Amino acid sequence: MSTIHLHRTTILTPEQFVAGLTDFGPGRSKLFSNSADGYLKVHHRSHSQADVTEGSGGVWERLHYDWSDPGHVVLTTTDSNLWGGASGHAYTFTRRPDGTTDIDVVVVREGKNLRGWILGFVLGTIGKGVLEKAFENSVKAIQTRNGAVVPSGPSGRPALAAIR
Template sequence: MSTIHLHQRTTLTPEQYVRGLTDFGPGRSKLFGNSADEYLKVHRRSHTGADVTEGSGGIWERLHYDWSDLNRVVLTTTDSNVWGGASSHTYTFTRQPNGTTDIDVAVIREGKNLKGRMLAFVLGTIGRRVLERAFENSVKAIEARNAARQPAQSAA
């Protein structure tokens, strides 16, 4: 089992990041590279949770999303072709006095078969940088999408 801790500071509010994290529409892969549109299936969605299958590159997982507390969002793996046990993602948001937000993510990967155990080992060692880059890219993509949605500032 591997546990990877990631951190980013962003100009986004927790609500803005959670809106991106829980946008299961077409083009999700532009925000989250490991969530290819052809794998994406929303089984159920409510105001504070969802049951979603996603993945890419031959690896998929069914996740229970819980965003009932916008300061802590938990994605729990309920089924997968490689992940099992305690596999999850936990996003914790801390608002800073300067208007930024710290996002801390704990990714737990427990392989349920040989392929999963090997992937968990790789992610916990040399693969950590791949997860860091993917997280950085998702924050940047959601920041860019949010900026594009903001009304243009008029000159004073």
């Protein structure tokens, strides 16, 4: 089992990020590259929970989304071709005094077969950078979607890249 911790500081509010995270409409892959439209199926959705199948590249999982606590969103894997056990994602949002938001994500990958075990091991070791890049791209895409202007840091690069 691999547990991966990710962190980003963003100019988004927690509500803006959660709105992107829970938008299961067409074009979701523009926000989350591992959620191709061809895999996406919403089985059920309420005001604070959803049951969704998503994936890409031959990997899929059915997730129970729970955003009833706006500071902590939990995605629990209920079925998958690779993941089982304690697999899922947990997002924690912390508002900072400067108006930015810290997003901390814990991704758990417990393989339910040999392929899942191997991929989980790779993601937990040398593959962590792939998840970090995907998460950073999702934050940037949701910022763009919200028309958020990212202030430049001292190097002229976006402040998001400088904050980490």
